[in-house]
Amino acid sequence: xxxxxxxxxxxxxxxxxxxxxxxxxxxxxxxxxxxxxxxxxxxxxxxxxxxxxxxxxxxxxxxxxxxxxxxxxxxxxxxxxxxxxxxxxxxxxxxxxxxxxxxxxxx
Amino acid sequence: xxxxxxxxxxxxxxxxxxxxxxxxxxxxxxxxxxxxxxxxxxxxxxxxxxxxxxxxxxxxxxxxxxxxxxxxxxxxxxxxxxxxxxxxxxxxxxxxxxxxxxxxxxxxxxxxxxxxxxxxx
Numbered sequence: 001x002x003x004x005x006x007x008x009x010x011x012x013x014x015x016x017x018x019x020x021x022x023x024x025x026x027x028x029x030x031x032x033x034x035x036x037x038x039x040x041x042x043x044x045x046x047x048x049x050x051x052x053x054x055x056x057x058x059x060x061x062x063x064x065x066x067x068x069x070x071x072x073x074x075x076x077x078x079x080x081x082x083x084x085x086x087x088x089x090x091x092x093x094x095x096x097x098x099x100x101x102x103x104x105x106x107x
Numbered sequence: 108x109x110x111x112x113x114x115x116x117x118x119x120x121x122x123x124x125x126x127x128x129x130x131x132x133x134x135x136x137x138x139x140x141x142x143x144x145x146x147x148x149x150x151x152x153x154x155x156x157x158x159x160x161x162x163x164x165x166x167x168x169x170x171x172x173x174x175x176x177x178x179x180x181x182x183x184x185x186x187x188x189x190x191x192x193x194x195x196x197x198x199x200x201x202x203x204x205x206x207x208x209x210x211x212x213x214x215x216x217x218x219x220x221x222x223x224x225x226x227x228x
Contacts, residue, residue, distance in 0.1 A: 034207075034214035036152075043202055044152065046216035055216065087152055091213045095168045098152040 002026050002090050006099030012107040017078045021086055021102045025069040029092035035064055035073045038101075039084045047086075048073065078104075109133040111203050111219035118225045124191040127222045129203030136184035137161050139205050142212055143177065143188050146221075147199045155201075157212050158186060166211070193226045200224075 003026035031051035204215035
């Protein structure tokens, strides 16, 4: 299985800030990476797939980059509704695996 | 719109069984696989496996063999997760999730709303 290291596990930021979340793979996965947002008591929602393709309806302040082993989710200008937990997920090889999650909290 | 609606929360005693349903709408059910993901309380996401909605053939991730069974009723566009011999450590929210394109698994969208299964005596 591919191991994923997502960092940081906790991120404190303020509305209007630019933040980045990292996801590092134990081996190369090309661009087979997705990002999800999860709010308390809700199901995860897809933000980005293929490392950098924004899912329809997702605000453009979200962006993804990277390929191979290192990936980044960037939120360019935090809004109040962005405070949530974020997960990366690889779908390059079986089994698909998720990162440990990054909780984005209000500073 | 494409939607997955799951059955409601369950409270079960250790040793009992539970069956969670996931009803799909807004697309042709047999055109996409169905995946299942577990989230223990306060924990991250864990992929459990997937079922081929054309053949009914399931594939289970390591750790989800034996007591976990995926099944279908294509006549009502519904996938099921059955867990037998429940243990306290099975307490979790269980999600069904459709792959983004017509394949076994890739990215997941949409997700069901989740079903909380609580195992307690």
